[in-house]
Amino acid sequence: MKILEVLLNGQFLALLGAAFAVIFAGLGSARAVGMVGEVAAGLVTEDPDKFSQTLLLQALPGTQGIYGLLTAFVILFRIGIIGGTPAELNTVQGILFLVAALPIAVVGYKSAIAQGKTAAAGVGIVAKRPQELAKAITYAAMVETYAILALLGSILMVFGIRV
Amino acid sequence: MSIVRMHKIAIIGLENDKEDIIEELMNIGVLHISDVSGKLQDENWTELVNIEENEEEIFQLALDIEKIKASLDYLKQYDKGKKALFAQKRTVDISKFNSIIENKDKIWEAVELINSMDENLNKLKQEKNKLENSINSLSPWKSLDIPVQLTGTKATSIFIGVIPASYDVNSLKEQLKSEVEESYIHIVSEDRDQIYIVAICHKSRADELLNVLKNHGFNKVVFKEMTGTVEQNIQNSKHEILKIEERITSLIKSIDDLCNMREDIEMLYDYLVVEKDRKETLGRLLNTEHTFIIEGWVPETEIDYFKESTGKWRWDCYIHISEPEEGEEYPILLENNKLVQPFEVVTEMYSLPHAGEIDPNAIMAPFFFMFFGMMVSDAGYGILLSLVSAIAIYKLKPKGMLEKLLKLLLLCGISTIIWGALFGGWFGDIVTQITGGKVEIKPIWFNPLEDPMKLLIWSLIFGGIHLYAAMGMKAYDAIKKGRIWDAIFDTGFWYIFLTGLALLLVGGKAGTIGKYMAIIGAILLILTQGRAEKNIIKKFTKGVGSLYNAVGFMSDVLSYSRLLALGLATGVIASVINTIGTLFGFNIIGVIVFIVAFFVGHIFNLLINALGAFVHTSRLQYVEFFGKFFEGGGKPYTPFKINTKYVNIIKNNKEKGERKS
DSSP: OHHHHHHTOHHHHHHHHHHHHHHHHHHHHHHHHHHHHHHHHHHHHHOGGGHHHHHHHHHGGGHHHHHHHHHHHHHHHHTTSSSSOOOOOOHHHHHHHHHHHHHHHHHHHHHHHHHHHHHHHHHHHHHHOGGGHHHHHHHHHHHHHHHHHHHHHHHHHHHHSOO | OEEOOEEEEEEEEEGGGHHHHHHHHHHHOOOEEOOOHHHHHSHHHHTTOEEOOOHHHHHHHHHHHHHHHHHHHHHHHHOOSOOOSSOOOEEEEHHHHHHHHHTHHHHHHHHHHHHHHHHHHHHHHHHHHHHHHHHHHHGGGTTOOSOTTOOBOSSEEEEEEEEETTSOHHHHHHHHHHHOOSEEEEEEEEOSSEEEEEEEEEGGGHHHHHHHHHHTTOEEOOOTTOOSOHHHHHHHHHHHHHHHHHHHHHHHHHHHHHGGGHHHHHHHHHHHHHHHHHHHHHTTSEEOSSEEEEEEEEEGGGHHHHHHHHHTOOSOEEEEEEOOOTTOOOOBOEEOOTTTGGGHHHHHHHOBOOTTSOOOHHHHHHHHHHHHHHHHOOHHHHHHHHHHHHHHHHHHOOOTHHHHHHHHHHHHHHHHHHHHHHHTOBTTBHHHHHTTTSOOOOOSSOOTTTOHHHHHHHHHHHHHHHHHHHHHHHHHHHHHTTOHHHHIIIIIHHHHHHHHHHHHHHOHHHHHHHHHHHHHHHHHHHHHTTTTOSSHHHHHHHHHHHTTHHHHHHHHHHGGGHHHHHHHHHHHHHHHHHHHHTTTOSSHHHHHHHHHIIIIIHHHHHHHHHHHHHHHHHHIIIIIIHHHHOOOOBOBOOOOOOOOSSEEEEBTTBOOOOOOO
C-alpha cells in the first residue's frame, strides 16, 4: 500500500495544508479583484480620472491571497522545506499543520469574495461622490478584519505546533 | 487642538454696489458665505426677497471653461517644451494678468483653432486609414494589367473575382477545358484564404462559364469607382497618403507654434473659473428691490483683518458682526500645531467635528503614528516612505489635502523606522541573508517572528490604552458641557470595572486587587447606568444589562490583534523576497536575480503593506476610537476667495500673505 503511505506521510499532509492556504485564499482574491475590476472598468470608460481611486479599491480584496501565501511560507519554514533540511514529521504533526492552514484557506476564500462585493459597491460611491473614497475603503476594510483574524489564527497555530 | 470659533457676519448693501462688494469680498477671501436658500421658503422672508436668476450665464461660463480645458488637454499632448514632473503654480502680477485678459479675443481665437485642429487631425488620420486599407485590399491584384472597369471586349466577356482557397483550381481548369472550351483562366495571385482569378471567354459562352465558376465558389469582385489598372490605383493612393502626411505634419507644426499661447490660455481659464465662482455666489444672495443681504462666517483669527478691510469700503452698506448663539452650528476650521495638522486628513476623510464638539485630532495623532509604524514595522521601508514623501513635498509644494497626506506619510515613515529598529526589520532580514548569517542586526526590543504571543499581548494592551483614551475623550466632552456626573458614571466607573477585569487576567496579587476593583466597579455601574429610567426595577435591569458592554469592549480590544498580524505579514513576505533573491548564490546571475527580486519584491511589499496599514490604522480610529465619543457632521469652512488652478495672482509685486483655508 504505497499510496496510503504517501497519504499518511507527515510532510505530505503539511504541504497539503500549505497548498490549501495558497489555493483557496488565492482563488477568492482572484475572483474578488476581478469583480471589482469589472465594475471599475465600467466607471473608467466614463471618467478616466478615477483610475487611481478605483485601483485602490481593487487592491483591497487582494490581500487574502497574500495572507494565504504568507501562511504557506510560514508552514514551509516550519517543516524545513525552505531554508533548512526537511523535518521528519509523523502523521499527527502533518494533520496538525493541515488543520492550522484551514482558517485562512476557508475564511480567506469567502471573505475575499465578500470584500470584493463591498469594494465593487464602493466603486459606486467613487462614481458619484469621489471625495467619499475613504468611506468606501472603510466598508471594505471592515470585511477584511475577519481575514486578518483567520490569518492570525492560522499563524499562531503553525507557530505553536511542536516539530 | 481646537475648532476655531467663528463670528457671524451679515452685510446689507445696495443693489447697485452688489457686484463691486462681491468682488471685494472675494479679494479679502475670508468670508464663508452661508446658504440662505432655506429662507426663501420662510413665510417671513418669502414676500420680501428673491434670488437673482443667472443660471444661464453660469451655464455659458461652464461651457467656455470646458472648451478651454479641452484645448489645454490637447496642447499638453503636443507641447514639446520643458515639462516639469511636478508642476507648480506660476506667479503673475495683477496688472499683467489684466492686460492679458483684455486681449481675450485673441486667446479665444487660439482656443477655437486648437479645438478645430483636433477635429481636422482626426479627419485626416481617418482618410489616411481608409487609403491604406484600400491599398491593402488591392495588393493581391497588383499584377493584373487590364483596366479594372473592363467587363469585356467586342467578342469576349471578362470576369474578375475570387474563389476560396479550399477549392481546387486544377479541377476548375479541367472542368472548364471539357465544358467551356472557348475560355481562358488566369491566376493573378493566391494567399491563405483566397485565390484571385481572371476568367475570359467568348461572349456566347459567358453564362456557362459563370455556372462552372459559381460551382467552385466564385465571387465576383467589383472595384467601386475605380478606373485604370490596379497598379495605377495603388500609385494614386500612395500619392494621396503622402499628401495627407504632409498636411498632418504641417498641422502638428502649427500646434507647436500655438504652444506658446498655453500660458495665456491657462490664465484665461483661471479668469473664467473665478468669474464663474463670483456669478454663482451672486446667484445665491437674497435680494429685495433695491438691497441685498449676505450672511456668513469669519474665523475669530481673521476677524480683525476682515474689519480692517471692510472699514475702508466706500460703499453705503451695513455690516453686522455677532457671536454665534449657544448651540448654533457654524462652519468648521481646525487649528492644530504643525505635528498634528497632517493627521487632520484622517478625520476629514471620516467627518469633521460639529461646532459643539472637541477636535479629536491631537489625541488621535499619536495613536495613528504608532499603529501605522507597528503595522509596517520595517526600518528599510520606513526610510523609503519618508524619503519619497519628503521629496514629493519639496518638489510639489502641494496645498490642502495632498500636503497633509504627504506630511502624514512622512511622519508615518518615521514611525515605521522606529518600530522596524525595535523589531529588527531592515528590508526583512536582508543583512543576515546576504552575509549568510554571519552578520545580524539585532532587534532593539524583540523579534516578533520568534515570539508572536508577546507582541499579541502588547498589541492588545496598546488597544486597551487607545480605547481608554476614547472613553477619556467622552468624559472630557461631558465635563466641558458641565455634566461632571456623567463623566464620572459613564467613564470613571467603567475605568474601575475594566481595569479590575484586566488585572484579574494578570493574576497573582494584582489579580486579587483586580477582583475587588471589578466587583466594586460592577456594583457602581449597576447602580448608576440605569439612572435615566424612572421605574426602580427598570433602573436596576438596565444597570445590570449595561455590564454586557464589557463584551463589546473585549471584542474591540481583540480587534487590535491586527497590529500583530499586519506586522508579521510585512516581515515574513520581506524575508521570503530575500530568500528568493539569494537563491542563486553569489555569481553574475545570482546578483542580477537578487537586484530584480529586491527592487520589484520590496517595492511591491511596501506598497501593499503601506496601503493595508493606512486602511487598518484608519479603521481602528474610525470604528474603535471615534465610535466611542465622536459625533461629527460638521461642514468645512470654505471661504469665498480667488481660487485659481494655474496662476497665483499678486498685487503690486507684493505677495499677499498666504491665508489659511
